[in-house]
Amino acid sequence: MERAVAAEESSTRSLVTLTFGREMSTAEVESLKRSLGARTALQVPSTVDAAYARAQHIGFAKSCCPEVGAMMSVLAAAVPAGGRILELGTGVGVGLAWIIHGLRNRTDVEVVSIEIDPKKSALASSVRWPDGVTLVVGDAKEALPTLGRYDLIFLDVPGELKASLLDGAITALNPGGQLLIDDMNPYWGKGPIRRPLNGGDPERLLEDPRVACALLQYATGMILASRLPD
Ligand SMILES: C[S@@+](CC[C@H](N)C(=O)[O-])C[C@H]1O[C@@H](n2cnc3c(N)ncnc32)[C@H](O)[C@@H]1O
Structure with missing residues (x-):
């Protein structure tokens, strides 16, 4: 299931980072951006998402x-x-x-x-x-x-x-x-x-x-x- 992992908490809230385990349609991305008040979205591909999961699994934060x-x-x-x-x-x-x-x-x-x-x-x-x-x-x-x-x-x-x-x-x-x-x-x-x-x-x-x-x-x-x- 897709999730938004990091919304930058600036006054403009212009960037949201989306990670997802499958390709998302433009409409889905746009809908997420709207719901989070974000102007732009940085999408994390599933291969990279899996690498972040490996890091999280061993508590590696670097x-x-x-x-x-x-x-x-x-x-x-x-x-x-x-x-x-x-x-x-x-x-x-x-x-x-x-x-x-x-x-x-x-x-x-x-x-x-x-x-x-x-x-x-x-x-x-x-x-x-x-x-x-x-x-x-x-x-x-x-x-x-x-x-x-x-x-x-x-x-x-x-x-x-x-x-x-x-x-x-x-x-x-x-x-x-x-x-x-x-x-x-x-x-x-x-x-x-x-x-x-x-x-x-x-x-x-x-x-x-x-x-x-x-x-x-x-x-x-x-x-x-x-x-x-x-
Ligand atoms: C900031 S992390 C790397 C993160 C990685 N580039 C990434 O984006 O996922 C720094 C890494 O450098 C490794 N490291 C520390 N000293 C090193 C050395 N002398 N030679 C090679 N790697 C080293 C650490 O063990 C650590 O895994």
Whole structure:
């Protein structure tokens, strides 16, 4: 049965996130939007919904939120033919499910996702992913320099690690490749996110001459970067 999982409680109430275990008709979506007073709806596909359910089952609350996941879908859809996508921090596979949703039925794109916790990685691996998807158990910090170059990277490890992986992630981007970093909104959640000081902040990416960047301050907040030509 479909359900509305998160209505943003702003004065405009403009966004509602819908998850559903089946395709909904436009009329059904419109009716839900009307009943919830929402102007727009972000729909969570059933494959992604199943991944959120896996996370909920083990009490894992660090999966990317639907707004960030949808952004990964959009970026994945734009990866060139024969391209490569890397996720740093698989969790239980929510971000990965959004990436695969963006790729639809494409089989030309290689997707690698790395997770340090074998239990979470095993849970993510319990699902049948399309050919071309590889889940790696390991430390992203050690593995990143050995994984080659990518057209899209999702940097989604815990805060303090993000800064230390930043340089390696930019180095691993093909020219024109894109990097999305999650959890960059310091005002999201219960209080300001504590960031490492002394140049350890991922926001220093905004000044890196190798990339063009935008700070997207909605949902959990993201930095989106495109690698400039070498
Ligand atoms: C924010 S969660 C990832 C969520 C996932 N990207 C998603 O959207 O569903 C961060 C993950 O990074 C993993 N992690 C922590 N340190 C790591 C490391 N050194 N290498 C790889 N993964 C790591 C954590 O175990 C956790 O599952």
